[in-house]
Amino acid sequence: MKKMKRIGSKLLLSSALAMQVFVLPAYATSTETTSVVRTIPQIDSLVDKLSKSLNTIGMHAGIAVYNTRTGEILDEYDADKTFVPASNLKLFVAAAALDKLKPDYRFKTEVYTTGQINKQGVLHGDVIVKGYGDPSLSEEDMRNMAKELSKKGITSIRGDLLVDDSYYDDVRLGAGWMWDDESYGYNAQISALAVHENMISLSITPDDSIGETPSLEMNPINKYVTVQNNAKIVEGSNNKIVIDRPRGTNTIVISGTIGKQSSAYTEDVAIDDPALFAGNVWKNALSTEGIDITKTKVKIEKTKITTGTPILVHNSQPLSELIVQLNKQSDNFYAEMLLKEIGVVVKNEGSFTAGADVIEEFLKKEEIDTNYRQVDGSGLSRMDLISPKQMAQLLKYVSQQEYKDVFEQSLPIAGVDGTLKSRMIGTSAEKNVHAKTGSMTGVNSLSGYVTDQNGDKLAFSILLNGVRTSTSATAFQDAVAVLLSQYPNQTGEGVQSIADTFLLSTLIDPILDQENLKGVTTGIIVGSLDRKSGEEVLYQREADDLLTPASNMKLLTGATGLRELGPDYSFKTELYLNAPPNKHGKVDGDVIIKGYGDPTLQSEDPSGQQNGTKVAKLVEDLKKKGITQITGNILIDDSQYDFQRLGTGWAWDDETYGYNAQLSALSINRSSVLVNYQPSEVGKPVTFHLEPKTEYIQIINESKTVSADSSNTFIIEKERGKNIIYLKGDLPIGAHPNNEQIAVEEPSLYAGTIIKEEMEKAGIKLSKRAEVKTGLVTDGNEKISQLSSPPLSDILGYMTKNSDNFYAEMLLKRLGADKKGEGSSSAGAQVVKDSLLKFGIDPTYRMVDGSGLSRYDMLSARQIGSVLVGMSKEPYFDVYYQSLPIAGVDGTLKNRMVQTLAENNIHAKTGTLTGVSGLSGYVTTKDGEHLYFAILMNGYTSSSSILTEAQNKIGVALAGVSFK
Known part of the structure; x- marks a missing residue:
């Protein structure tokens, strides 16, 4: 299928004129000739309608269809582009598991005992359960295992109950899984x-x-x-x-x-x-079966079996039956357990990484392109990226294998069962399509098999990203599946493909059409700020596709902050007393600090923004009031913002780091501490010091300094949900001093602790029983001091140039608190939408945070471009413009486009997440014309430098354009 360019107004130039206007650099392009496949032109029409319907605008599709008998490619649309696949990734796992483990493979669970069993059936020893990754192990299975122990004569246990889960590693959650999904059953931990x-x-x-x-x-x-x-x-x-x-x-x-x-x-x-949960269920099973475990204290602890013969072994159903649960019910847990299982069987390592390596080697062996990324087995992670062609090639390969029937029978059947039970009913696809679904917010997929009118089996893959409503996505998939089931007897016509040409097409197309960008979806728009309406768009490609923007989302947050609060807006922090001091300066009551979300609030330590708001001034003001002693507590009023500490959709494995800091209306040092470290003497612990030095954080140093030729295995970890930081591993003697910014738990209490410690350092006497706890300012409380932050214009500069996530999130919640009376990210996002609607910006985007850390965020290049255009007309445009990083000068662009025409010219916001890169801002051409541009790139699976290099080339090219 020929790719349709879904873009609007056109500026046509003859190729001769184009060559006169531009001197183009040479770029490497693909040497392959891509065939135009139009066997099923009606699918062209379906794809074309995506950009024309209000329900589907922004959704982008990838499609690949193969005839499994002939190997013929029947249809393609963006088939080489990589997409977040959701649960379609389970097909990779199922195929590799059947290939490597075989359909009759069974998981086992073993029970061991230590000590002796006397004549009365009393076991004077321990009972140990060792797991080997059985995803189907149930409470009933454990009761049956307990019955087996009873049949072996055990009536009482006088030892401990131990569990061994060492067969897999101890990484419980997949890379990039979202913290706010963690409590749900579909996001269960892996052991x-x-x-x-x-x-x-x-x-x-x-x-x-x-x-x-x-x-x-x-x-x-x-x-x-x-x-x-x-x-x-x-x-x-x-x-x-x-x-x-x-x-x-x-x-x-x-x-x-x-x-x-x-x-x-x-x-x-x-x-x-x-594993400890399993031990508890096992304990109940033993008790239920009448085995006495009451006469001694029973412990449930982890251990590791190295030798011995199990007293009993429980075997699961064969893999051929387990993958039915995996695929028909789209069971995430089964997928992850299978991924680690193939890792341990083939690579002797029960990890996500080892399992993914096995799958990659499996695909390479079958000559399937491995330019993809897999970090888990279920597709829960949005770091997973595959192409429709890779999926369809896999399905074609499996259709020729001995296990093909087992594989296909595990797939949901349209109108019959599993996740397709209610779909395609009453169509020619009913009972015909056998396919795996995949669905997450913004993502929807369908891949599998369908038999056409000639009796040939077709392997197909339909991957959709940028989805706003799942019903519109599934309707599109169902329509494509029905067309395939009618092949080659479909009715209806396709659409005529016309390639759009823009004034800058000959400049930008060669950059974006390079072979190394084949899998990348690029949404881009370039326009003039100086031309009249209707002529301002100079180039666009996939400009309406809703893509993950990463930190380009900060452009919306910053723009709305300036529009709604003004460049001179200042955050405040207040200090109150709930009892007046007596003549000796003694306060028989509490100190209350009320926060209003100042992101610059800091102690004297350099872990916050330089020249931020110093909390020491609050203590100075207490001293000025003559206060020498406080008998009560330090109360924290952080009620201005809600109590959701992390952004919706943020990744659990980023929680440790300062760029993922927790949010509170009263936060100090960007809700983080700085751990400075350096080697000491060989054999001794690594030297460290904490900034600020506070009792709120506990550091456990398990690291050591090693010789200069030793490996550097030094890491810093924070225990989840706690303020305990571990220093682990080896640091070579020659390593340079370094530091890591670590996020704290419950930042408001951290802020209160810092202020309490500042008061004690200043000589204000506090009760030994004084606590830092939450509270509220009430009528009658006396305000003693108020701090004011630097103006928003300064805050915006720091936020944007340094791409500071914490500043962006605090500003978003401030917008919600000021304009909606609710200091939440959702309220702030609504303020952004309301405000930018005045710019005429299509509100179809999704914004769930202010920084772009969340992969729930979806934004198009056109929408960013509209923000840039709208801000250029505002009286405070210069504040916005100067807040952006400048190429070759400062911020996140300091080292980019150096010694080019773009240096000290381009002002633009960068954006980077794994698989995502963006650059959006302003540039002045060689002849002085002012342009805006927005570039969003999703889907790279190798080095991010490939994307930044392409962006740099576009930026330099725009800076060098002359239209005269």
């Missing part, structure tokens, strides 16, 4: 010993009177998890139940209401540290 898919199933039933607490059932029953049921029964049939499990804990909090007339509410909740 070699697992029961009930490492989750519990809760059922909440309104079976009591209105106003009372509903009943709760938990399966499997265990004492490992603590449940706080705070829900209430109300009148009606609606339920507003909220279930939360705070990070790093096994406490589940149920809140909200459930209607008296409603049915039971059910939810699966993932648990933390799952």
Whole structure:
């Protein structure tokens, strides 16, 4: 299928004129000739309609179709581009598992004992359960295992219950999984010993009177998890139940209401540290089967078996049956366990990485392009990237293998079962299409098989990103699948493909058409700020595609901050007393500090912005008031903002780092500490010091200094949900001093602790019982001091030039608090949409945070361009313009485009996440014309330098353009 360019107004130039205007540099282009495949032209029409419907504008598609009998390519559209595949990635895992493990492969779980069993059946020793990655192990299986122990004569255990999950590594969550998904069953942690898919199933039933607490059932029953049921029964049939499990804990909090007339509410909740959970379920199973474990203190601890013969072995169903659950029900847990299993079987390493390596080698062996990225097995991670061609090639290959029937029978069938049970009913695709679905916010996929009218089996893959409504995505997929089921007897016509040409096409096309950018989706628009309406767009490609913007999202946050708050806006921080000092300066009461979201607030240490707002001034003002002693507590009022500390969709494995800092209306030093470290003497611990030096953080130093020729394995880790930092590994003696910015938990309490310590250093006496805790400013409290931040114009400069995520998030919540009365990211994002709508910016984008850290964010190049154009007409444009990094001069562009015409010319915002790169801003041409540009690039699977080099080339080319 020929690719349709979905773009608007055209500026046509003859090729001769174009060559006169521009002197083009030479760029490497593809030597391959891409054939235009138009066997199924009706699909052209379906794709063309995506850009014309209000429901689908921004959605971009990749399609590949093969005839598995002939090997013929029947249809392609952006088939080489890489997409986030969601659960379609499970097909990679299923195929590799069948190929490497074989369909009859079974997982095992072993039970060992130590010590002796006396004549009365008393085991004077331990019972150890060792897991080998069985994803299907259930509570019933454990009861059957307990029965087997009983049959072997064991009546009582006088030792410990130990669990061994060492068969896999201890990385529990996939790379890039989102912290706010962590409590849900579909996001369960991964361990070699697992029961009930490492989750519990809760059922909440309104079976009591209105106003009372509903009943709760938990399966499997265990004492490992603590449940706080705070829900209430109300009148009606609606339920507003909220279930939360705070990070790093096994406490589940149920809140909200459930209607008296409603049915039971059910939810699966993932648990933390799952091997110990399995041990607890095992303990209950032993007790249920009558094995006495009450006469001694039973411990559940981790261990590692190295030798011995198991007393019993439990085997799972064969792989051929397990992959039915994997694919028909799109079971994430099964996918991840299978990925680690093929890693340990083939590579002797039960890790995500080893499993992904096995799959890559499998694909290479079958000559399938491996220019893709896989970091997990389920597709939960948005760092996964594959192309439709790779998927369709895999399906074509599998169709020729001995295990082809096992593979195909595991797939959902349209209108029959699994995740396709309710789709394509009453069409020629019903009971015909066997395919794997995939769905996440912004992503929707369908890949599998369909039999055409000639009886040939077609392998197809439809990958969709930039999806705003799943119904429109599935409708498109279903329509394509129906067309394939009717091939070659479809009715209807395709659309005529016309290549659009723009004034700058001959300048920019060769850069973007390079072979090394083949898999990248680029949304780009370039326009003039000086030309009249209708002539201002000089170039565009995929300009309406909704892409992940990374830090280009800060352009929207900053623009709205200036528009709604003004460049002179200042954040404040207040200090109150709830009791007046006596004549001796003693306060028989509390100090209350109220935060309003100042992102620049800092102690005297250099871990915050230079020239920020010093909290020491609050203490100075207390001293000026003659206050010498405070008998109460340090209360923190952070009520200006909500209590969601992390952005929606932020990755769990970024939590440690300062760029992912937690948010609070009262935060100091960007909610982080600086750990400085350097080698000491060989054999001794690495030397470190903390800035600021505070009791709020505990550092456990397990590292050591090693000889200069030793490997550098030094790492800094923070325990999840706690303010405990570990220094681990070896640091060679010759290593240079370095530092790491580490995010803290509960930043408001951190801020209060810093202020408390500042007060003590200043000689203000505090009670030994004084605590830092949350509180509220109330009527009658006396304001003693107020701090004011630098103006927003300065804050914006720091935020944008340094791409500071914390500043962006604090500003977004401030917008929500000031304009909506709600200091939340969602309220702030609504302010942004309302404000930018006045620029005429299409509100179809998705904004869930202010920094662009979230991969839920979706934005088009055209929308960014509209912001840049709109801001150029505002009276404070110079503030906005000067806040941007300058090529070759400062910020994140300091080392880019140096010694070119773009140096000290381009003012633009960078944006980088794994698989994502962007550059958007302003440039002045060689003859003085002012241009704006927005470039969003998604889908690279190798080095990000490939994308920045392309952006640099475009920037330099624009700076060198002369239209005269």
